[in-house]
Amino acid sequence: MQNADREINKEKISVAEMAKQILEQGRADRLMGWKRGEFFYDNSPAVFENLSELDDFVYDLFCGSNLSKFLVKESRKDGKIAVLLKPCDRYSFNQLVKEHRIIKDNVLPVEIDCDGMLDIDKIRALGIKGIKKITVDGDQLQIDTVYGPKTCAREDVLLMKCLTCKDRVGGDRFELVKEIEAMSSVERYEFWRSELSKCIRCNACRNVCPACTCEKCVFDNDKSGIANKANTDSFEESLYHMIRAFHVAGRCTDCGECTRVCPQNIPLHLINRKIIKDLNEFYGEYQAGEDDFSKGPLTRFDLDDVEPDIVMERGGNK
Amino acid sequence: MSAQILTVKMENIGNLFKAIAADQKLYLPLEQAGQVQFLPYDPADDSQKVRLDVLNTVRSAKDLFFPQSENMVAFKKQGKKIDIIENREKVEAFTVFGVRACDARSFDILDRVFLSEPVDVSYAERRARGTVVTLACNEPEETCFCETFGIDAAKPDGDITTWIADGLLWWQANTNKGVKLTDKLLSVDAGLFVDSTGEAKALEEQQEKIREIISQLPLHGLSLEYFHKEELKTIFNSPKWQELSEACIGCGTCTFVCPTCQCYDIRDYDTGNGVQRYRCWDSCMYSDFVMMAHGNPRTSQVERFRQRFMHKLVYYPANNEGIFSCVGCGRCLAKCPSSMNIVKVAKTIGGEANV
Numbered sequence: 187m188q189n190a191d192r193e194i195n196k197e198k199i200s201v202a203e204m205a206k207q208i209l210e211q212g213r214a215d216r217l218m219g220w221k222r223g224e225f226f227y228d229n230s231p232a233v234f235e236n237l238s239e240l241d242d243f244v245y246d247l248f249c250g251s252n253l254s255k256f257l258v259k260e261s262r263k264d265g266k267i268a269v270l271l272k273p274c275d276r277y278s279f280n281q282l283v284k285e286h287r288i289i290k291d292n293v294l295p296v297e298i299d300c301d302g303m304l305d306i307d308k309i310r311a312l313g314i315k316g317i318k319k320i321t322v323d324g325d326q327l328q329i330d331t332v333y334g335p336k337t338c339a340r341e342d343v344l345l346m347k348c349l350t351c352k353d354r355v356g357g358d359r360f361e362l363v364k365e366i367e368a369m370s371s372v373e374r375y376e377f378w379r380s381e382l383s384k385c386i387r388c389n390a391c392r393n394v395c396p397a398c399t400c401e402k403c404v405f406d407n408d409k410s411g412i413a414n415k416a417n418t419d420s421f422e423e424s425l426y427h428m429i430r431a432f433h434v435a436g437r438c439t440d441c442g443e444c445t446r447v448c449p450q451n452i453p454l455h456l457i458n459r460k461i462i463k464d465l466n467e468f469y470g471e472y473q474a475g476e477d478d479f480s481k482g483p484l485t486r487f488d489l490d491d492v493e494p495d496i497v498m499e500r501g502g503n504k
Numbered sequence: 505m506s507a508q509i510l511t512v513k514m515e516n517i518g519n520l521f522k523a524i525a526a527d528q529k530l531y532l533p534l535e536q537a538g539q540v541q542f543l544p545y546d547p548a549d550d551s552q553k554v555r556l557d558v559l560n561t562v563r564s565a566k567d568l569f570f571p572q573s574e575n576m577v578a579f580k581k582q583g584k585k586i587d588i589i590e591n592r593e594k595v596e597a598f599t600v601f602g603v604r605a606c607d608a609r610s611f612d613i614l615d616r617v618f619l620s621e622p623v624d625v626s627y628a629e630r631r632a633r634g635t636v637v638t639l640a641c642n643e644p645e646e647t648c649f650c651e652t653f654g655i656d657a658a659k660p661d662g663d664i665t666t667w668i669a670d671g672l673l674w675w676q677a678n679t680n681k682g683v684k685l686t687d688k689l690l691s692v693d694a695g696l697f698v699d700s701t702g703e704a705k706a707l708e709e710q711q712e713k714i715r716e717i718i719s720q721l722p723l724h725g726l727s728l729e730y731f732h733k734e735e736l737k738t739i740f741n742s743p744k745w746q747e748l749s750e751a752c753i754g755c756g757t758c759t760f761v762c763p764t765c766q767c768y769d770i771r772d773y774d775t776g777n778g779v780q781r782y783r784c785w786d787s788c789m790y791s792d793f794v795m796m797a798h799g800n801p802r803t804s805q806v807e808r809f810r811q812r813f814m815h816k817l818v819y820y821p822a823n824n825e826g827i828f829s830c831v832g833c834g835r836c837l838a839k840c841p842s843s844m845n846i847v848k849v850a851k852t853i854g855g856e857a858n859v
Contacts (some may be wrong), residue, residue: 200712212522224851225647228843229843239696251842255753256761261560316646318722332720383536384562386572388760389760390756393753393754394755406791415573415784415785446841448540
C-alpha cells in the first residue's frame with residue numbers, strides 16, 4: 187500500500203501502549219479505538235479523549251469492527267483524531283480519503299497488526315451457550331461456559347472477512363461466487379430468495395458500509411418514491427440489496443462489514459464480490475482502497491474498455 | 505402445582521405438532537437458511553427443521569401479533585369516485601409453540617399499548633385468535649437477564665406452559681384458551697398425552713436446575729432501581745449519552761429484533777390508480793422517525809439513541825405502574841453491530857447504583 191503520514195508500529199509495542207503514547211505525546215487530541223464491553227467479546231468502537239479514559243481501552247480478538255467510517259463524522263470535529271486501522275480497515279480508510287469523505291489533515295492513521303478476529307456468532311452457531319471466557323490454545327479455542335468447557339477450531343470461528351485476509355496469502359475469495367455462478371438461474375434465484383427473504387430491513391449493512399456515505403440515502407428520502415421501511419413481499423428486499431451493491435460497485439473494498447453485522451447472517455458480501463470479480467474480468471485486477479489517489483474501474487474510460495455485449499459473449503442470462 | 509400436568513414423549517412430539525396443525529396454523533421455531541424464526545409448520549414438508557434447542561429466534565414472537573408490515577386499507581380511483589377497499593388480512597386462529605418466557609412477557613407490555621383505548625383492531629384480533637404455548641429455558645445464555653424483570657424462565661407465562669425434562673415434554677394449561685386447545689387435542693387423540701399430574705418430580709428438578717443456572721449468569725442481579733420517573737430529568741440530561749451513542753451507527757437492528765419495540769409508521773404506497781395504505785415497524789434510530797412538517801425533532805443520533813432507552817427505562821414505566829419496556833431477552837446484546845446495548849446503558853447511566 188502506498189501512503190504517507192502514517193503511524194507504523196516499528197518498535198512492536200502493544201496497541202494499548204501505542205494508544206497511550208499518542209495521547210500522552212499529544213500527537214492527536216483524540217483516539218478512535220475499541221472499548222471493553224460488558225462481557226469479553228462485545229467491545230464497542232469508542233473515542234478516547236484522555237489517558238484516564240484509556241483504562242477501558244481494549245485490543246484483542248473481538249475488535250472486528252472497521253473504524254474507518256466513523257471518521258466521516260469525527261474528522262469534521264475540532265482537533266486531530268488518531269484512528270487504529272487493522273490491515274483490512276486501511277482499504278476503507280484510503281477509499282474514504284480518496285472520495286473526500288474523510289478530512290485527511292484532521293486524522294492520524296495508525297496501522298496496527300491483526301491475526302484475525304473471532305466471530306462470536308459462529309461460536310454460538312456451533313451450539314456453544316453461556317460463554318464465559320475464551321482462551322486461544324494454538325489452533326484451538328478453549329471455551330469456558332456455564333455448561334462446562336468446550337473447544338472449537340480457531341479457523342472455524344474466524345470472521346468471514348478474515349478467512350481471505352488481504353494481508354496474507356489465503357484462500358480464494360471468489361470460491362463461493364464461482365459456485366453460485368455455476369448454478370442454474372433457477373437454483374441461483376432460489377439461493378438468493380432463501381437468503382434475502384430473511385432480511386428485516388434494519389439497514390445495518392448500509393449504515394456500517396464505508397462505501398455508503400450519502401448524506402441522504404435514497405431509501406430514506408420520502409420524496410424519492412422508493413423510500414421504504416417495509417417490503418410488500420418477502421423477496422422485495424432483493425431490490426434494496428441490488429441497488430446498494432451497484433451503488434458501491436468499484437468502490438467496495440470487500441471489507442466484509444455488511445456480512446459481519448447482518449443480524450440474519452445473510453452473506454451479503456457475495457453480491458459485492460460478484461461485482462468485484464466481474465470488474466476484474468472486464469477492466470483488469472483492481473483493489474479499491476489499495477491507495478488513496480487512483481481512479482477506479484468505473485470512473486475512468488479507456489478506448490479498449492469492454493463493450494456492453496460482453497454480457498452476451500459470456501453467456502448472458504444462463 | 506395444582507393444575508393437570510400432561511406429558512408426551514419427546515420422540516412423539518411430531519404427533520403433537522401434527523395434531524395442533526390439523527385445523528389451524530402452527531408456528532414453530534424453524535430453521536430458515538441457517539437462522540431460526542417462528543415460521544408456519546407444514547406437516548407434509550420433511551425438510552423443515554424444528555429447533556427447540558435454540559433459545560432466541562432472531563425475530564421475536566411479537567411478529568405474530570404485530571407483523572413487520574401489514575395492509576390497512578386501499579383506495580382506488582374510479583372516475584370521479586374513490587372506492588375504499590378494506591383489505592386487512594383476515595386473521596384465522598393460530599397457535600405458536602416454543603415461545604420463551606421473555607417473549608411471553610413482551611405480550612403483556614405490548615397489550616398495554618395496543619389494547620388500551622383506542623384499541624388496535626389488528627393486534628387485538630391476533631391476540632384473541634392466537635394461543636401461546638411457551639417453553640421453559642433449559643439452557644439460558646450469558647446474555648439473558650429476564651430475571652431482572654421478575655420473569656421466571658423455569659415457569660414461563662402463556663396459555664400453555666411446557667418443559668422438556670427426562671425425555672418428555674411436560675404440558676400444563678394456564679388459561680381458558682390453553683384448556684380449550686388441550687381438550688381439543690385430547691378429543692382428537694385421547695392417547696396423545698399421558699396424565700402425569702402428581703408425578704412431576706423430574707419436572708420440578710428441571711425447574712430447580714434452570715433457576716440454579718440463572719443465579720450463576722453474569723447479568724444475575726442486574727438492577728434497574730435508578731430508573732424511575734423522579735429521576736427523569738437527571739437521566740435525560742446525563743452527559744453520558746454522548747459517549748454511549750458514539751458507537752451507534754443508527755441502524756434499526758436493536759429495534760427490529762426487540763420483542764417490546766412497538767413503534768410503527770403508516771405509509772401510502774402509490775399503486776398507479778390508487779393508494780395502498782400500510783403500516784410497518786419504525787425505528788427511533790431512523791432519520792425520518794416521527795417526521796413532521798419541519799423535519800425530525802431529534803436531529804442528532806445522540807437524541808435518537810437516548811429516546812430508545814428513555815422510552816424503555818423511564819417513559820414507559822412512568823405510564824405503566826413502573827413496568828419496564830424490556831424483558832431481558834438479550835437479543836440487542838447479541839445483535840448490535842457496535843455491541844452497544846441496554847445493559848451498557850443501564851450500567852453507565854445508572855452508575856454505581858446499577859453495577
